[in-house]
Amino acid sequence: MKQILNFIQNRNVILISALILAFTLPANAKHLKEYTILILGIVMTFSTTGIKFKMLSDYKSVLKVTFQSVLMNYIIHGTIILSIAYFLFDETIFNGFVVIAATPPGVAIIPFTYTFKGDLDYSFKGILGTYLLAILFTPLIISTFAENISLNPMIIILVIVKIIIIPIALSRFLLIKKVIPFTEKYRGKVVDWGFALIIYTAVAINRDIIFSNWIIVLKTSFVLIIAIFVSGIVYLFFTRKNNNKQLQISKNLMLTVKASGFAVAVTLILFKQKSAIPAAVMSILVLLWLISLNVYYSNNK
Template sequence: MYLVQKIIRNRNTILVMAVVAGMLFGNLAEPLEPYTIWVLALVMLVSTTGISFKSLVPFSNTLKIFGAGILFNYVVFSAMAILLAWLLFPVGPYFMGFVVIAFSPPGIAVIPFSQILHGNSNYTILATLGSYIAAVLILPWVFDLFPTESSLQRTDILIFLTKIIVVPLILSRLLLIKPIKPYVEKSRGRITDWGFAFIIFVAVGLNRHVFYEFSDVLFKSILLLFALTFVLGYIYDKLNRKFHWVDAKTEVSQNLLLTIKSSGFTATTSLALFGKEAAIPSAVMAIMVLVYLIYLSLK
Protein backbone atom coordinates (compact mmCIF):
# COMPACT_ATOMS: atom_id res chain seq x y z
CA MET A 1 0.00 0.00 0.00
CA TYR A 2 2.86 2.39 0.86
CA LEU A 3 4.45 1.75 -2.55
CA VAL A 4 1.14 2.46 -4.32
CA GLN A 5 0.74 5.74 -2.39
CA LYS A 6 4.31 6.75 -3.23
CA ILE A 7 3.73 6.12 -6.94
CA ILE A 8 0.41 8.01 -6.96
CA ARG A 9 1.98 11.01 -5.21
CA ASN A 10 4.90 11.19 -7.62
CA ARG A 11 4.74 14.33 -9.81
CA ASN A 12 5.72 12.49 -12.99
CA THR A 13 3.16 9.73 -12.40
CA ILE A 14 0.39 12.25 -11.78
CA LEU A 15 1.09 14.11 -15.04
CA VAL A 16 1.31 10.86 -17.03
CA MET A 17 -2.03 9.82 -15.52
CA ALA A 18 -3.51 13.18 -16.56
CA VAL A 19 -2.41 12.67 -20.18
CA VAL A 20 -3.75 9.10 -20.27
CA ALA A 21 -7.04 10.17 -18.64
CA GLY A 22 -7.40 12.95 -21.20
CA MET A 23 -6.99 10.43 -24.00
CA LEU A 24 -9.48 7.96 -22.50
CA PHE A 25 -12.08 10.27 -20.95
CA GLY A 26 -11.74 13.37 -23.08
CA ASN A 27 -15.53 13.70 -23.32
CA LEU A 28 -15.48 15.00 -19.75
CA ALA A 29 -13.03 17.80 -20.59
CA GLU A 30 -15.39 20.25 -22.32
CA PRO A 31 -17.63 21.03 -19.32
CA LEU A 32 -14.50 21.44 -17.18
CA GLU A 33 -12.81 23.96 -19.48
CA PRO A 34 -14.27 27.11 -17.81
CA TYR A 35 -12.66 26.07 -14.51
CA THR A 36 -9.08 25.90 -15.79
CA ILE A 37 -8.43 29.59 -15.15
CA TRP A 38 -9.51 29.26 -11.49
CA VAL A 39 -7.44 26.12 -11.01
CA LEU A 40 -4.39 27.89 -12.46
CA ALA A 41 -4.99 30.86 -10.16
CA LEU A 42 -5.11 28.47 -7.18
CA VAL A 43 -1.89 26.76 -8.29
CA MET A 44 -0.19 30.14 -8.70
CA LEU A 45 -1.48 31.26 -5.30
CA VAL A 46 -0.03 28.23 -3.52
CA SER A 47 3.16 27.73 -5.53
CA THR A 48 4.30 31.37 -5.29
CA THR A 49 4.38 31.09 -1.49
CA GLY A 50 7.82 29.58 -2.12
CA ILE A 51 9.02 32.95 -3.41
CA SER A 52 10.36 35.19 -0.65
CA PHE A 53 10.45 38.94 -1.21
CA LYS A 54 13.36 39.11 1.26
CA SER A 55 15.54 37.50 -1.42
CA LEU A 56 15.12 40.67 -3.53
CA VAL A 57 17.81 42.39 -1.44
CA PRO A 58 20.27 43.65 -2.66
CA PHE A 59 18.07 44.94 -5.45
CA SER A 60 20.94 45.63 -7.88
CA ASN A 61 21.79 41.93 -7.93
CA THR A 62 18.11 41.05 -8.24
CA LEU A 63 17.75 43.24 -11.34
CA LYS A 64 20.64 41.37 -13.00
CA ILE A 65 18.97 38.03 -12.29
CA PHE A 66 15.60 39.39 -13.49
CA GLY A 67 17.37 40.42 -16.69
CA ALA A 68 18.90 36.95 -17.12
CA GLY A 69 15.49 35.31 -16.66
CA ILE A 70 13.97 37.63 -19.27
CA LEU A 71 16.89 37.02 -21.65
CA PHE A 72 16.61 33.23 -21.56
CA ASN A 73 12.84 33.08 -21.35
CA TYR A 74 11.63 35.90 -23.62
CA VAL A 75 14.53 36.49 -26.00
CA VAL A 76 16.48 33.30 -26.73
CA PHE A 77 13.65 30.78 -26.34
CA SER A 78 11.05 33.09 -27.88
CA ALA A 79 13.15 33.85 -30.96
CA MET A 80 13.71 30.14 -31.61
CA ALA A 81 10.06 29.25 -30.96
CA ILE A 82 8.60 31.96 -33.18
CA LEU A 83 10.99 31.21 -36.03
CA LEU A 84 10.31 27.47 -36.00
CA ALA A 85 6.56 27.93 -35.49
CA TRP A 86 6.37 30.38 -38.40
CA LEU A 87 8.13 27.84 -40.63
CA LEU A 88 5.79 25.01 -39.63
CA PHE A 89 2.52 26.85 -38.83
CA PRO A 90 2.57 30.22 -40.69
CA VAL A 91 -0.86 31.35 -39.44
CA GLY A 92 -3.87 30.16 -37.46
CA PRO A 93 -4.59 28.84 -33.96
CA TYR A 94 -1.63 26.44 -33.88
CA PHE A 95 0.77 29.29 -34.54
CA MET A 96 -0.89 31.36 -31.79
CA GLY A 97 -0.54 28.38 -29.48
CA PHE A 98 3.22 28.53 -30.03
CA VAL A 99 3.21 32.32 -29.59
CA VAL A 100 1.68 31.75 -26.14
CA ILE A 101 4.38 29.14 -25.39
CA ALA A 102 7.13 31.41 -26.69
CA PHE A 103 6.22 34.29 -24.40
CA SER A 104 4.96 32.40 -21.36
CA PRO A 105 6.93 32.41 -18.09
CA PRO A 106 9.00 29.39 -17.02
CA GLY A 107 7.29 26.48 -15.34
CA ILE A 108 7.04 26.52 -11.55
CA ALA A 109 8.75 23.10 -11.74
CA VAL A 110 12.08 24.83 -12.43
CA ILE A 111 12.29 25.77 -8.73
CA PRO A 112 12.12 22.26 -7.19
CA PHE A 113 14.09 20.76 -10.08
CA SER A 114 16.80 23.37 -9.58
CA GLN A 115 17.23 21.89 -6.10
CA ILE A 116 17.01 18.28 -7.31
CA LEU A 117 19.64 18.88 -10.01
CA HIS A 118 21.92 20.85 -7.63
CA GLY A 119 21.38 24.19 -9.33
CA ASN A 120 21.44 27.69 -7.84
CA SER A 121 18.03 27.72 -6.12
CA ASN A 122 17.96 31.41 -5.12
CA TYR A 123 18.96 32.40 -8.67
CA THR A 124 16.15 30.24 -10.09
CA ILE A 125 13.54 31.70 -7.73
CA LEU A 126 14.46 35.30 -8.54
CA ALA A 127 14.68 34.70 -12.31
CA THR A 128 11.28 32.95 -12.23
CA LEU A 129 9.72 35.82 -10.27
CA GLY A 130 11.15 38.36 -12.72
CA SER A 131 9.81 36.35 -15.67
CA TYR A 132 6.28 36.21 -14.23
CA ILE A 133 6.24 39.95 -13.57
CA ALA A 134 7.56 40.59 -17.09
CA ALA A 135 4.81 38.36 -18.57
CA VAL A 136 2.15 40.82 -17.42
CA LEU A 137 3.95 43.63 -19.26
CA ILE A 138 5.06 41.70 -22.36
CA LEU A 139 2.14 39.45 -23.36
CA PRO A 140 -0.54 42.10 -24.01
CA TRP A 141 1.83 43.84 -26.46
CA VAL A 142 3.03 40.61 -28.06
CA PHE A 143 -0.45 39.45 -29.09
CA ASP A 144 -0.91 42.74 -30.98
CA LEU A 145 2.02 41.83 -33.25
CA PHE A 146 0.68 38.52 -34.55
CA PRO A 147 -2.31 37.78 -36.80
CA THR A 148 -5.34 36.25 -35.10
CA GLU A 149 -9.09 36.03 -35.67
CA SER A 150 -9.67 36.77 -31.99
CA SER A 151 -11.33 40.09 -31.15
CA LEU A 152 -9.38 40.41 -27.91
CA GLN A 153 -8.34 43.83 -26.72
CA ARG A 154 -5.06 44.51 -24.93
CA THR A 155 -7.01 45.34 -21.76
CA ASP A 156 -8.74 41.93 -21.89
CA ILE A 157 -5.37 40.17 -21.90
CA LEU A 158 -4.05 42.41 -19.14
CA ILE A 159 -7.07 41.63 -16.95
CA PHE A 160 -6.65 37.90 -17.64
CA LEU A 161 -2.95 37.97 -16.69
CA THR A 162 -3.71 40.02 -13.58
CA LYS A 163 -6.12 37.30 -12.45
CA ILE A 164 -3.65 34.45 -12.87
CA ILE A 165 -0.35 36.15 -11.95
CA VAL A 166 -0.61 39.46 -10.10
CA VAL A 167 -3.52 38.71 -7.74
CA PRO A 168 -2.26 35.22 -6.72
CA LEU A 169 1.25 36.60 -6.16
CA ILE A 170 -0.06 39.33 -3.84
CA LEU A 171 -2.52 37.07 -2.00
CA SER A 172 0.18 34.42 -1.52
CA ARG A 173 1.77 36.74 1.07
CA LEU A 174 -1.29 36.14 3.30
CA LEU A 175 -0.61 32.40 3.24
CA LEU A 176 2.79 33.01 4.81
CA ILE A 177 1.24 34.11 8.12
CA LYS A 178 2.61 31.84 10.85
CA PRO A 179 -0.57 29.88 11.75
CA ILE A 180 -1.25 29.11 8.08
CA LYS A 181 2.25 28.72 6.64
CA PRO A 182 3.00 25.14 7.91
CA TYR A 183 -0.20 23.78 6.33
CA VAL A 184 0.52 25.54 3.03
CA GLU A 185 4.09 24.22 2.89
CA LYS A 186 2.87 20.70 3.63
CA SER A 187 0.26 20.70 0.85
CA ARG A 188 1.87 23.06 -1.69
CA GLY A 189 3.46 20.37 -3.84
CA ARG A 190 0.35 18.21 -3.96
CA ILE A 191 -1.96 21.11 -4.88
CA THR A 192 0.45 22.24 -7.61
CA ASP A 193 0.82 18.74 -9.08
CA TRP A 194 -2.90 17.95 -9.13
CA GLY A 195 -3.81 21.44 -10.34
CA PHE A 196 -1.52 21.13 -13.35
CA ALA A 197 -2.80 17.59 -13.88
CA PHE A 198 -6.36 18.95 -14.10
CA ILE A 199 -5.32 21.57 -16.68
CA ILE A 200 -3.36 19.04 -18.77
CA PHE A 201 -6.30 16.61 -18.64
CA VAL A 202 -8.60 19.30 -20.08
CA ALA A 203 -6.10 20.37 -22.77
CA VAL A 204 -5.45 16.78 -23.89
CA GLY A 205 -9.11 15.78 -23.61
CA LEU A 206 -10.35 18.64 -25.79
CA ASN A 207 -7.84 17.68 -28.50
CA ARG A 208 -7.58 13.91 -28.10
CA HIS A 209 -8.65 13.33 -31.72
CA VAL A 210 -5.33 14.88 -32.76
CA PHE A 211 -3.43 12.34 -30.66
CA TYR A 212 -5.50 9.42 -31.96
CA GLU A 213 -4.98 10.37 -35.58
CA PHE A 214 -1.30 11.29 -35.14
CA SER A 215 -1.88 14.12 -37.58
CA ASP A 216 0.59 16.39 -39.30
CA VAL A 217 -0.08 19.01 -36.62
CA LEU A 218 0.92 16.57 -33.87
CA PHE A 219 4.08 15.46 -35.66
CA LYS A 220 5.21 19.05 -36.30
CA SER A 221 4.43 20.03 -32.70
CA ILE A 222 6.52 17.14 -31.34
CA LEU A 223 9.38 17.99 -33.66
CA LEU A 224 9.32 21.69 -32.75
CA LEU A 225 9.06 21.14 -29.00
CA PHE A 226 11.83 18.52 -29.05
CA ALA A 227 14.06 21.16 -30.62
CA LEU A 228 13.04 23.74 -27.98
CA THR A 229 13.81 21.44 -25.05
CA PHE A 230 16.35 18.71 -25.77
CA VAL A 231 18.25 20.39 -28.62
CA LEU A 232 18.25 23.92 -27.17
CA GLY A 233 19.26 22.65 -23.73
CA TYR A 234 22.04 20.50 -25.21
CA ILE A 235 23.44 23.42 -27.26
CA TYR A 236 23.47 25.77 -24.28
CA ASP A 237 25.15 23.14 -22.09
CA LYS A 238 27.92 22.62 -24.67
CA LEU A 239 28.43 26.37 -25.21
CA ASN A 240 28.69 27.09 -21.50
CA ARG A 241 31.21 24.28 -21.01
CA LYS A 242 33.31 25.73 -23.82
CA PHE A 243 33.14 29.42 -22.89
CA HIS A 244 32.59 29.11 -19.08
CA TRP A 245 29.98 31.90 -18.90
CA VAL A 246 28.71 30.84 -15.46
CA ASP A 247 29.49 28.27 -12.78
CA ALA A 248 27.99 24.76 -12.89
CA LYS A 249 25.15 25.48 -10.42
CA THR A 250 24.02 28.62 -12.22
CA GLU A 251 24.26 26.80 -15.57
CA VAL A 252 21.76 24.21 -14.31
CA SER A 253 19.36 27.00 -13.34
CA GLN A 254 19.79 28.84 -16.64
CA ASN A 255 19.27 25.65 -18.63
CA LEU A 256 15.96 25.06 -16.85
CA LEU A 257 14.89 28.68 -17.37
CA LEU A 258 15.77 28.37 -21.05
CA THR A 259 13.87 25.16 -21.78
CA ILE A 260 11.03 24.66 -19.28
CA LYS A 261 7.81 26.60 -19.85
CA SER A 262 4.69 26.42 -17.71
CA SER A 263 2.39 23.96 -19.51
CA GLY A 264 -0.46 24.83 -17.14
CA PHE A 265 -0.10 28.54 -17.87
CA THR A 266 0.19 28.06 -21.64
CA ALA A 267 -2.70 25.59 -21.84
CA THR A 268 -5.03 27.82 -19.82
CA THR A 269 -4.02 30.98 -21.70
CA SER A 270 -4.38 29.30 -25.11
CA LEU A 271 -7.80 27.88 -24.24
CA ALA A 272 -9.09 31.13 -22.76
CA LEU A 273 -7.79 33.49 -25.45
CA PHE A 274 -7.57 31.50 -28.69
CA GLY A 275 -9.65 28.32 -28.40
CA LYS A 276 -9.03 24.60 -27.97
CA GLU A 277 -6.96 24.13 -31.15
CA ALA A 278 -4.41 26.64 -29.87
CA ALA A 279 -3.99 24.43 -26.77
CA ILE A 280 -2.68 21.46 -28.82
CA PRO A 281 0.98 22.64 -28.63
CA SER A 282 0.61 23.08 -24.87
CA ALA A 283 -0.77 19.55 -24.49
CA VAL A 284 2.21 18.20 -26.43
CA MET A 285 4.58 20.41 -24.46
CA ALA A 286 3.31 19.00 -21.15
CA ILE A 287 4.45 15.54 -22.29
CA MET A 288 7.73 16.80 -23.77
CA VAL A 289 8.67 18.78 -20.65
CA LEU A 290 7.86 15.76 -18.48
CA VAL A 291 10.15 13.54 -20.57
CA TYR A 292 12.88 16.19 -20.55
CA LEU A 293 12.77 16.59 -16.76
CA ILE A 294 12.99 12.81 -16.33
CA TYR A 295 15.96 12.81 -18.73
CA LEU A 296 17.70 15.54 -16.72
CA SER A 297 17.05 13.68 -13.48
CA LEU A 298 18.57 10.46 -14.87
CA LYS A 299 21.43 12.37 -16.45
Protein backbone atom coordinates in the same frame (compact mmCIF):
# COMPACT_ATOMS: atom_id res chain seq x y z
CA MET B 1 1.08 -1.61 1.36
CA LYS B 2 3.60 1.11 2.10
CA GLN B 3 5.41 0.40 -1.17
CA ILE B 4 2.14 0.72 -3.09
CA LEU B 5 1.37 4.06 -1.44
CA ASN B 6 4.89 5.32 -2.20
CA PHE B 7 4.47 4.25 -5.83
CA ILE B 8 1.10 6.00 -6.15
CA GLN B 9 2.50 9.16 -4.57
CA ASN B 10 5.59 9.20 -6.79
CA ARG B 11 5.69 12.45 -8.75
CA ASN B 12 6.51 10.81 -12.07
CA VAL B 13 3.72 8.26 -11.67
CA ILE B 14 1.22 11.02 -10.88
CA LEU B 15 2.18 13.15 -13.89
CA ILE B 16 2.35 10.26 -16.36
CA SER B 17 -1.01 8.99 -15.10
CA ALA B 18 -2.48 12.44 -15.72
CA LEU B 19 -1.24 12.33 -19.31
CA ILE B 20 -2.60 8.80 -19.91
CA LEU B 21 -5.99 9.71 -18.43
CA ALA B 22 -6.13 12.82 -20.62
CA PHE B 23 -6.11 10.61 -23.72
CA THR B 24 -8.23 7.73 -22.39
CA LEU B 25 -10.80 9.52 -20.18
CA PRO B 26 -10.98 13.12 -21.40
CA ALA B 27 -14.66 13.76 -20.58
CA ASN B 28 -14.03 15.13 -17.08
CA ALA B 29 -11.78 17.88 -18.47
CA LYS B 30 -14.78 19.98 -19.46
CA HIS B 31 -15.76 20.15 -15.79
CA LEU B 32 -12.24 21.01 -14.65
CA LYS B 33 -11.55 23.58 -17.37
CA GLU B 34 -13.24 26.47 -15.56
CA TYR B 35 -11.30 25.68 -12.38
CA THR B 36 -7.84 25.58 -13.99
CA ILE B 37 -6.84 29.06 -12.84
CA LEU B 38 -8.08 28.28 -9.31
CA ILE B 39 -6.09 25.04 -9.18
CA LEU B 40 -2.99 26.78 -10.52
CA GLY B 41 -3.49 29.52 -7.94
CA ILE B 42 -3.55 26.94 -5.12
CA VAL B 43 -0.40 25.29 -6.47
CA MET B 44 1.31 28.66 -6.68
CA THR B 45 0.20 29.58 -3.15
CA PHE B 46 1.96 26.54 -1.68
CA SER B 47 4.96 26.85 -4.03
CA THR B 48 5.66 30.47 -3.14
CA THR B 49 5.83 29.91 0.62
CA GLY B 50 9.61 29.85 0.24
CA ILE B 51 9.66 33.32 -1.27
CA LYS B 52 10.73 36.23 0.90
CA PHE B 53 9.90 39.79 -0.16
CA LYS B 54 13.42 40.88 0.73
CA MET B 55 14.39 39.09 -2.50
CA LEU B 56 13.11 42.16 -4.37
CA SER B 57 15.03 44.69 -2.30
CA ASP B 58 18.09 44.36 -4.53
CA TYR B 59 16.72 46.02 -7.66
CA LYS B 60 19.99 45.48 -9.57
CA SER B 61 19.63 41.73 -9.07
CA VAL B 62 15.98 41.87 -10.14
CA LEU B 63 16.90 43.72 -13.34
CA LYS B 64 19.77 41.31 -14.06
CA VAL B 65 17.63 38.20 -13.59
CA THR B 66 14.78 39.69 -15.62
CA PHE B 67 17.15 40.52 -18.49
CA GLN B 68 18.60 36.99 -18.46
CA SER B 69 15.11 35.46 -18.35
CA VAL B 70 13.92 37.57 -21.28
CA LEU B 71 17.03 36.58 -23.23
CA MET B 72 16.53 32.87 -22.60
CA ASN B 73 12.76 32.49 -22.77
CA TYR B 74 11.64 35.16 -25.22
CA ILE B 75 14.63 35.72 -27.48
CA ILE B 76 16.46 32.36 -27.65
CA HIS B 77 13.46 30.06 -27.20
CA GLY B 78 11.21 32.26 -29.33
CA THR B 79 13.74 32.59 -32.14
CA ILE B 80 14.25 28.82 -32.33
CA ILE B 81 10.50 28.24 -32.58
CA LEU B 82 9.65 30.92 -35.14
CA SER B 83 12.69 30.39 -37.38
CA ILE B 84 11.84 26.70 -37.86
CA ALA B 85 8.04 26.94 -37.85
CA TYR B 86 8.06 29.66 -40.50
CA PHE B 87 9.25 27.16 -43.14
CA LEU B 88 7.00 24.25 -42.10
CA PHE B 89 3.47 25.56 -41.55
CA ASP B 90 0.68 27.60 -43.07
CA GLU B 91 -0.52 30.80 -41.42
CA THR B 92 -3.11 29.10 -39.20
CA ILE B 93 -0.60 26.85 -37.42
CA PHE B 94 2.21 29.40 -37.55
CA ASN B 95 0.00 31.82 -35.62
CA GLY B 96 -0.10 29.23 -32.85
CA PHE B 97 3.70 29.28 -32.72
CA VAL B 98 3.66 33.07 -32.65
CA VAL B 99 1.57 32.92 -29.49
CA ILE B 100 4.02 30.43 -27.95
CA ALA B 101 6.93 32.73 -28.76
CA ALA B 102 5.00 35.60 -27.17
CA THR B 103 4.08 33.55 -24.10
CA PRO B 104 6.01 34.24 -20.86
CA PRO B 105 7.83 31.49 -18.95
CA GLY B 106 5.57 28.91 -17.33
CA VAL B 107 4.61 29.61 -13.74
CA ALA B 108 5.25 25.89 -13.25
CA ILE B 109 8.90 26.95 -13.09
CA ILE B 110 8.36 28.08 -9.50
CA PRO B 111 6.90 24.84 -8.10
CA PHE B 112 9.39 22.75 -10.07
CA THR B 113 12.26 24.92 -8.89
CA TYR B 114 11.11 23.98 -5.40
CA THR B 115 10.80 20.32 -6.42
CA PHE B 116 14.23 20.16 -8.08
CA LYS B 117 15.82 22.20 -5.27
CA GLY B 118 16.79 25.02 -7.61
CA ASP B 119 17.29 28.72 -6.90
CA LEU B 120 13.81 29.90 -5.88
CA ASP B 121 15.02 33.49 -5.58
CA TYR B 122 16.17 33.48 -9.23
CA SER B 123 13.03 31.76 -10.52
CA PHE B 124 10.69 34.10 -8.67
CA LYS B 125 12.48 37.23 -9.89
CA GLY B 126 12.56 35.87 -13.44
CA ILE B 127 8.87 34.96 -13.47
CA LEU B 128 7.78 38.22 -11.87
CA GLY B 129 9.92 40.35 -14.21
CA THR B 130 8.96 38.52 -17.41
CA TYR B 131 5.26 38.52 -16.56
CA LEU B 132 5.31 42.24 -15.96
CA LEU B 133 7.13 42.73 -19.26
CA ALA B 134 4.65 40.37 -20.93
CA ILE B 135 2.20 43.26 -20.84
CA LEU B 136 4.46 44.81 -23.49
CA PHE B 137 6.15 41.82 -25.14
CA THR B 138 3.15 39.56 -25.74
CA PRO B 139 1.06 42.08 -27.74
CA LEU B 140 4.19 43.35 -29.52
CA ILE B 141 5.35 39.91 -30.68
CA ILE B 142 1.87 38.82 -31.75
CA SER B 143 1.16 42.04 -33.65
CA THR B 144 4.57 41.85 -35.35
CA PHE B 145 4.39 38.26 -36.60
CA ALA B 146 0.64 37.67 -36.94
CA GLU B 147 -1.63 39.73 -39.16
CA ASN B 148 -4.82 41.61 -38.22
CA ILE B 149 -4.60 40.81 -34.52
CA SER B 150 -4.92 43.09 -31.50
CA LEU B 151 -4.45 41.94 -27.90
CA ASN B 152 -5.87 43.72 -24.87
CA PRO B 153 -3.11 43.98 -22.22
CA MET B 154 -5.80 43.59 -19.53
CA ILE B 155 -5.96 39.87 -20.37
CA ILE B 156 -2.34 39.51 -19.28
CA ILE B 157 -2.75 41.76 -16.25
CA LEU B 158 -5.65 39.64 -14.98
CA VAL B 159 -3.60 36.46 -15.44
CA ILE B 160 -0.71 37.99 -13.47
CA VAL B 161 -3.05 38.97 -10.63
CA LYS B 162 -4.71 35.54 -10.46
CA ILE B 163 -1.68 33.27 -10.68
CA ILE B 164 1.12 35.36 -9.17
CA ILE B 165 0.05 38.31 -7.02
CA ILE B 166 -2.91 36.75 -5.16
CA PRO B 167 -1.12 33.42 -4.48
CA ILE B 168 1.95 35.21 -3.10
CA ALA B 169 -0.28 37.21 -0.76
CA LEU B 170 -2.14 34.08 0.38
CA SER B 171 1.11 32.15 0.86
CA ARG B 172 1.96 34.49 3.76
CA PHE B 173 -0.90 32.89 5.74
CA LEU B 174 0.69 29.47 5.23
CA LEU B 175 3.79 30.79 7.01
CA ILE B 176 1.97 31.57 10.25
CA LYS B 177 3.73 29.67 13.02
CA LYS B 178 0.78 27.40 13.83
CA VAL B 179 0.14 26.65 10.14
CA ILE B 180 3.74 25.84 9.12
CA PRO B 181 3.54 22.11 10.11
CA PHE B 182 0.48 21.73 7.84
CA THR B 183 2.26 23.60 5.04
CA GLU B 184 5.40 21.48 5.26
CA LYS B 185 3.41 18.23 5.35
CA TYR B 186 1.15 18.89 2.38
CA ARG B 187 3.11 21.30 0.16
CA GLY B 188 4.67 18.63 -2.04
CA LYS B 189 1.40 16.72 -2.45
CA VAL B 190 -0.55 19.86 -3.36
CA VAL B 191 2.04 20.85 -5.97
CA ASP B 192 2.19 17.38 -7.56
CA TRP B 193 -1.54 16.70 -7.69
CA GLY B 194 -2.44 20.26 -8.64
CA PHE B 195 -0.05 20.28 -11.56
CA ALA B 196 -1.32 16.83 -12.61
CA LEU B 197 -4.88 18.19 -12.79
CA ILE B 198 -3.72 21.14 -14.89
CA ILE B 199 -1.84 18.87 -17.31
CA TYR B 200 -4.81 16.51 -17.55
CA THR B 201 -7.17 19.36 -18.37
CA ALA B 202 -4.89 21.08 -20.90
CA VAL B 203 -4.25 17.87 -22.85
CA ALA B 204 -7.75 16.36 -22.55
CA ILE B 205 -9.60 19.40 -23.93
CA ASN B 206 -7.34 19.28 -27.01
CA ARG B 207 -7.36 15.49 -27.41
CA ASP B 208 -9.59 15.40 -30.50
CA ILE B 209 -7.57 18.14 -32.21
CA ILE B 210 -4.37 16.18 -31.60
CA PHE B 211 -5.80 12.88 -32.89
CA SER B 212 -7.31 14.39 -36.03
CA ASN B 213 -4.17 16.24 -37.20
CA TRP B 214 -1.31 13.73 -36.89
CA ILE B 215 0.94 15.15 -39.62
CA ILE B 216 0.72 18.62 -38.12
CA VAL B 217 1.27 17.17 -34.64
CA LEU B 218 4.44 15.36 -35.75
CA LYS B 219 5.85 18.48 -37.43
CA THR B 220 4.90 20.55 -34.40
CA SER B 221 6.61 18.05 -32.11
CA PHE B 222 9.77 18.33 -34.20
CA VAL B 223 9.91 22.10 -33.69
CA LEU B 224 9.16 21.96 -29.98
CA ILE B 225 11.52 19.07 -29.25
CA ILE B 226 14.35 21.21 -30.60
CA ALA B 227 13.20 24.24 -28.58
CA ILE B 228 12.67 22.30 -25.35
CA PHE B 229 14.68 19.07 -25.25
CA VAL B 230 17.63 19.87 -27.50
CA SER B 231 18.23 23.35 -26.09
CA GLY B 232 17.79 22.03 -22.54
CA ILE B 233 20.20 19.14 -23.03
CA VAL B 234 22.76 21.42 -24.68
CA TYR B 235 22.48 23.74 -21.68
CA LEU B 236 22.95 20.82 -19.28
CA PHE B 237 26.05 19.75 -21.20
CA PHE B 238 27.74 23.14 -21.13
CA THR B 239 26.92 23.78 -17.45
CA ARG B 240 27.68 20.28 -16.14
CA LYS B 241 30.84 21.46 -14.36
CA ASN B 242 29.27 24.58 -12.88
CA ASN B 243 29.37 24.48 -9.09
CA ASN B 244 26.20 26.53 -8.61
CA LYS B 245 23.77 23.71 -9.34
CA GLN B 246 20.76 25.53 -7.90
CA LEU B 247 21.18 28.47 -10.27
CA GLN B 248 21.67 26.22 -13.31
CA ILE B 249 18.46 24.35 -12.50
CA SER B 250 16.50 27.60 -12.51
CA LYS B 251 18.15 28.86 -15.70
CA ASN B 252 17.45 25.59 -17.51
CA LEU B 253 13.78 25.82 -16.57
CA MET B 254 13.68 29.45 -17.67
CA LEU B 255 15.17 28.51 -21.04
CA THR B 256 12.87 25.58 -21.80
CA VAL B 257 9.50 26.04 -20.09
CA LYS B 258 6.75 28.24 -21.52
CA ALA B 259 3.30 28.77 -19.97
CA SER B 260 1.35 26.20 -22.01
CA GLY B 261 -1.98 26.95 -20.33
CA PHE B 262 -1.50 30.65 -21.05
CA ALA B 263 -0.62 29.86 -24.67
CA VAL B 264 -3.71 27.66 -25.15
CA ALA B 265 -6.02 30.28 -23.67
CA VAL B 266 -4.63 33.21 -25.67
CA THR B 267 -4.59 31.21 -28.91
CA LEU B 268 -8.24 30.23 -28.54
CA ILE B 269 -9.17 33.85 -27.85
CA LEU B 270 -7.36 35.24 -30.89
CA PHE B 271 -7.31 32.50 -33.54
CA LYS B 272 -9.08 29.42 -34.87
CA GLN B 273 -9.15 26.32 -32.66
CA LYS B 274 -6.73 24.59 -35.03
CA SER B 275 -4.12 27.22 -34.16
CA ALA B 276 -4.10 25.78 -30.63
CA ILE B 277 -2.40 22.56 -31.80
CA PRO B 278 1.14 23.86 -31.09
CA ALA B 279 0.16 24.93 -27.55
CA ALA B 280 -1.58 21.59 -26.89
CA VAL B 281 1.45 19.63 -28.09
CA MET B 282 3.71 21.90 -26.04
CA SER B 283 1.78 21.09 -22.86
CA ILE B 284 2.55 17.39 -23.42
CA LEU B 285 6.22 17.91 -24.27
CA VAL B 286 6.78 20.28 -21.35
CA LEU B 287 5.37 17.59 -19.06
CA LEU B 288 7.70 14.96 -20.54
CA TRP B 289 10.61 17.37 -20.22
CA LEU B 290 9.85 18.07 -16.56
CA ILE B 291 9.60 14.34 -15.87
CA SER B 292 12.95 13.85 -17.65
CA LEU B 293 14.53 16.61 -15.56
CA ASN B 294 13.09 15.06 -12.41
CA VAL B 295 14.79 11.76 -13.26
CA TYR B 296 18.04 13.53 -14.18
CA TYR B 297 18.25 15.68 -11.06
CA SER B 298 17.20 12.78 -8.81
CA ASN B 299 20.12 10.75 -10.13
CA ASN B 300 22.60 13.65 -10.03
CA LYS B 301 22.20 15.08 -6.55
